[in-house]
Amino acid sequence: MDTEEFWVFGYGSLMWNPGFEIEDSQPARLHGFRRSLCVRSWVHRGTPEEPGLVLGLxxxxxxxxxxxxxxxxxxxxxxxxxxxxxxVTHVYKERTLPVTLAGGVRKPALAYVIDRAHHQYAGALTVEDAAATVSTARGKSGPNAEYVANTLAHLREMGIRDHWLEEVGRSVERLMNGG
Structure with missing residues (x-):
């Protein structure tokens, strides 16, 4: 970790709900990792019998x-x-990774990436498989479809496109509307 500065990278709810006081925030890009619905949720967006999916890097x-x-x-x-x-469940690993800020400046930032060996890791799912899971799962924080729709709405507000997640969202809508 840089002894001069401490940066945190957010790719999901941390982007619009960091939960801590910040000095500065900037759009950033992390190379080598992608946003993915790759974490099985057994509490907040699913159950052990019917897990939902939440984001991971x-x-x-x-x-x-x-x-x-x-x-x-x-x-x-x-x-x-x-x-x-x-x-909480150690499905993520804490890493310090270089992110590129506006203007091309690179800084080390704390990020949480998926542990592929963890039992909650769902793997690289197709749009169809992710949408089938999301459209039916529900946990103590509500329907999984609501989580995906909310995430997409926030990403749009921030001017961030995630084509794969957008396609999952469209597929979830079709499934939930009987199509």
Whole structure:
């Protein structure tokens, strides 16, 4: 971790709901990882009998998201908060990875990537398989379809396109409307 600055990369709900105080936020791109519905959710968006799917950073491609700079006096508190939020079941691994900020500036940022060996890892799903799961799953935080629609709405508001996730969203709508 850079001793001068502490950046956090968000690719899902962390982008619009970081949950911690930030000094600066900038659009950022992480190369080598992509946003993916690759995490089985057994509580918030599914059940053990019918798991839902939530986002993870999986290998391959690149991902547009947001980078947040945290003030030095808050580093430890933010790290504790993020570990409590992201490492509940240890499906994610904490990594410091280079992100590219606006203007091409590269900074090391804390990111949470999927642990492919974890039993919650769903693998690289087709649009059809992801949509079939999302359209029927429901957990204590509501329907899985609502999670995907909300994520897509926030991404659109931020000017971020995720073509694969958008196709999943369209397929979920078709399935839920009987088509």
């Amino acid at each position: 999986d290998r391959g491609g690149s991902c547009r998201g947001m980078a947040f700079r945290v003030a030095p006096q808050r580093w430890h508190a933010v790290l504790d908060y993020l570990r409590e939020r992201e490492l």
